[in-house]
Amino acid sequence: MTTDDPRGRILDAAEALLRRHGPDKLAVVDVARALGMSHANVYRYFGSKTELFGELVARWLGRLEGPLAAIAAEPGPAPDRLKRWALTLHRQKREKVSVDPEMFAAFDKAAEMARPSVAGHLAHLHAQLTAILADGKAAGLWPGVTEHSALDVFTAISPFSHPALVLADGATDRSAQLARVIDLIDAGLRSST
Amino acid sequence: MTTDDPRGRILDAAEALLRRHGPDKLAVVDVARALGMSHANVYRYFGSKTELFGELVARWLGRLEGPLAAIAAEPGPAPDRLKRWALTLHRQKREKVSVDPEMFAAFDKAAEMARPSVAGHLAHLHAQLTAILADGKAAGLWPGVTEHSALDVFTAISPFSHPALVLADGATDRSAQLARVIDLIDAGLRSST
DNA sequence: CAAATTACAGATTTCAATATTTGTAATTCA
DNA sequence: TGAATTACAAATATTGAAATCTGTAATTTG
Numbered sequence: 001m002t003t004d005d006p007r008g009r010i011l012d013a014a015e016a017l018l019r020r021h022g023p024d025k026l027a028v029v030d031v032a033r034a035l036g037m038s039h040a041n042v043y044r045y046f047g048s049k050t051e052l053f054g055e056l057v058a059r060w061l062g063r064l065e066g067p068l069a070a071i072a073a074e075p076g077p078a079p080d081r082l083k084r085w086a087l088t089l090h091r092q093k094r095e096k097v098s099v100d101p102e103m104f105a106a107f108d109k110a111a112e113m114a115r116p117s118v119a120g121h122l123a124h125l126h127a128q129l130t131a132i133l134a135d136g137k138a139a140g141l142w143p144g145v146t147e148h149s150a151l152d153v154f155t156a157i158s159p160f161s162h163p164a165l166v167l168a169d170g171a172t173d174r175s176a177q178l179a180r181v182i183d184l185i186d187a188g189l190r191s192s193t
Numbered sequence: 194m195t196t197d198d199p200r201g202r203i204l205d206a207a208e209a210l211l212r213r214h215g216p217d218k219l220a221v222v223d224v225a226r227a228l229g230m231s232h233a234n235v236y237r238y239f240g241s242k243t244e245l246f247g248e249l250v251a252r253w254l255g256r257l258e259g260p261l262a263a264i265a266a267e268p269g270p271a272p273d274r275l276k277r278w279a280l281t282l283h284r285q286k287r288e289k290v291s292v293d294p295e296m297f298a299a300f301d302k303a304a305e306m307a308r309p310s311v312a313g314h315l316a317h318l319h320a321q322l323t324a325i326l327a328d329g330k331a332a333g334l335w336p337g338v339t340e341h342s343a344l345d346v347f348t349a350i351s352p353f354s355h356p357a358l359v360l361a362d363g364a365t366d367r368s369a370q371l372a373r374v375i376d377l378i379d380a381g382l383r384s385s386t
Numbered sequence: 387c388a389a390a391t392t393a394c395a396g397a398t399t400t401c402a403a404t405a406t407t408t409g410t411a412a413t414t415c416a
Numbered sequence: 417t418g419a420a421t422t423a424c425a426a427a428t429a430t431t432g433a434a435a436t437c438t439g440t441a442a443t444t445t446g
Contacts, residue, residue, distance in 0.1 A: 024429095029407060038421055043409065144380060152374050156349040164357040181345050187337060188381030217399095222437060231391055236439065 007045045007055075009035060014056055023106040028052065054114040060107055061121040064092045072128035078136030082153075083182045085132060089125070090160040090178050098171035108163045126150055136189065143192035153185055200238050200248075202228060207249055216299040221245065243306050250303050251310040257285045258317050265321035271329030275346075276375045278325060282318070283353040283371050291364035301356045319343055329382065336385035346378055 013034045018026050028049050032039035046052040071085045096104040111118050130150040136142035159165050160178045206227045211219050221242050225232035239245040264278045289297040304311050323343040329335035352358050353371045 027407060028409090039408080040410085040422080041420055044419075047409095049408070144377070148370070148373055149377075152370060152377060155352050155370065156374055156377070158352050158358075159348050159355075162352075162358070165351075165355070177341070177345060177348065180341055181349055184337070184342075184345060184349070184381040185377060186381070187384040188377040188379070191380040191384065220437060221439090232438080233392080233440085234390055237389075240439095242438070 010042055010045055010052070011055055011059065014052060015059075018056070018106050018110070019103055022102060023109040026106075026110075050113050053110050054117045057107060057111050057114040058117040058120065061117065064089075065121070065124050067092070068125065068128055072131050078132050078139060078141060079186050082129075082132050082136070082186065083179065085128065086157050086160070086178060086182050087175055089157075090175060093161045093163070093166045094171065094173070097166055104163075104167065108167065111163070126154060129154055133189075142189040144189040149189065156185060157181060203235055203238055203245070204248055204252065207245060208252075211249070211299050211303070212296060215295060216302040219303075246303050247307040247310045250300060250307040251313065253300055254310065254314040257282075258314070260285070261318065261321055265324050271325050271332060271334060272379050275322075275325050275329070275379065276372065278321065279350050279353070279371060279375050280368055282350075283368060286354050286356070286359045287364065287366070290359055297356075297360065301360065304356070319347060322347055326382075335382040337382040342382065349378060350374060 010031060014026065014031045017030055017034060021030075028042050029039045031052075032042050042052070046055070067088055068085055071081055071088060074081055096107075133142065133145045133149050133153070137145040157178065160174060160181075203224060207219065207224045210223055210227060214223075221235055222232045224245075225235050235245070239248070260281055261278055264274055264281060267274055289300075326335065326338045326342050326346070330338040350371065353367060353374075
């Protein structure tokens with residue numbers, strides 16, 4: 001049974017075209033043609049090309065968030081979860097590059113015109129990190145946690161997940177280095193002031 | 194007295210053109226014309242356009258390194274120097290963006306074709322950071338310092354100096370956040386293992 | 387003979403005409 | 417009347433011919 005939700009069908013077609021032809025050749029006109037409808041009809045469901053791209057990016061980023069949200073919500077010691085959360089985020093991003101670099105570049109480019117989606121994604125990640133840090137503080141393990149900690153920690157490990165930097169490094173595995181950085185941060189959070 | 198060193202005069206002319214017209218309009222032909230010589234003569238002193246750009250970038254980056262090297266070589270407590278070193282690096286980069294964004298973009302673009310110069314720059318910064326960390330370890334303040342620490346610390350604070358990220362944030366001052374990240378790292382280095 | 391020049395082939399860039407795409411409005415369809 | 421279409425203006429992208437640039441070699445200058 002093919003879904004009857006027009007927005008979903010349009011997004012699926014757009015994603016398929018993005019995968020096939022890359023971001024430069026993704027036109028609303030082509031999406032419409034692939035679905036056998038006029039391009040004006042697409043504008044009934046999406047106010048603009050930017051909005052369509054935004055939904056596409058949000059959907060893609062949402063898929064990355066699932067496993068991370070699971071780790072953030074788990075019981076268990078916060079330091080362990082922090083490390084697994086960071087390593088998972090790094091691995092997810094790196095996988096996208098090595099498995100399908102063209103696709104990653106496509107979404108990287110697409111994200112340019114979809115700032116709000118990216119901001120939402122970052123807000124989700126920030127919330128997850130805040131939760132983990134709060135758990136560690138509540139358990140008395142991390143007296144150093146403050147209101148700024150989530151932002152600071154996320155910034156410090158961003159070189160391992162930021163698209164521009166992940167793209168630059170190509171497929172090199174930096175998990176070992178990330179693990180060391182997390183250990184350093186963990187140690188820092190264990191001391192007060 | 195104008196210098197008689199041809200390489201220096203060529204680099205000066207190239208830098209002036211880069212400032213005036215941006216990186217896309219910087220042609221060897223124009224550099225030669227500005228000096229009243231044939232472009233072929235420029236190739237007597239630089240093997241290629243890439244090499245010329247490389248020297249230009251190296252010179253520019255070298256100017257940033259001076260104040261940093263001074264801080265690294267100072268006597269005084271390592272944690273204090275680490276913080277000032279990191280803040281100075283951040284400020285230097287940010288100044289370039291806010292004072293003259295076009296110029297920064299020019300050198301960012303120029304750096305693309307001058308990878309070796311950038312690598313050399315990073316090697317210098319790495320060496321400075323290594324020295325500061327070694328001092329702190331020798332003083333018994335930072336038992337956590339290992340052979341990897343310089344790289345790890347540099348990576349963690351790279352969001353505050355990497356061109357792509359400094360450029361993205363525009364002129365926003367993130368010194369306060371950087372200071373917190375440094376404090377976190379400092380605390381981490383103070384604990385062993 | 388060292389320092390520069392002119393001459394030139396191949397690669398790259400520019401530019402303007404042409405075609406496509408975006409987004410809106412007026413119109414048709416069921 | 418809701419769902420789509422055709423029609424169209426303005427913005428954007430494509431294209432290919434002409435101009436420019438890079439890098440090398442042969443030649444000139446003092």
